[in-house]
Amino acid sequence: MIAIAILIGCILGAIIGMNAPMISYTYSSYLAIAIIAALDTVFGGITSVIKKNFDLKIFVTGFFGNAILSILLTILGQKLNVDIYLAAIVVFVGRMFMNLGIIRRYYVDKWSNRLKRKNEKQD
Secondary structure (H helix, E strand, O other), X not given: OHHHHHHHHHHHHHHHHHHOOOOOHHHHHHHHHHHHHHHHHHHHHHHHXXXXXXXXXXXXXXXXXXXXXXXXXXXXXXXXXXXXXXXHHHHHHHHHHHHHHHHHHHHHHHHHHHHHHHHHHHO
């Protein structure tokens, strides 16, 4: 079921991506940093689901709060002629990798335990 949802999402994303208008260079940095902030929140949400402490209010406020803050940092950096958005990118990407590591460990342990139980049943 999940594979079908992923496949449908990929197909829809490809179709929309081919037909969507191009983002101008002026706004591309804003969109890029907002997407990175949103992805950080998504990975954090998945991690909190795994840890069984997910809160929808925290997720939604973090999603929009991180995106808005990162866009504001980008605007401030452009006004000051300093690449402040790079600091946000480093923080968000670092957190994304930490959360991805937690998610990966969870599923590797789950898969290993399933194989271990399967081997014990065969013996």
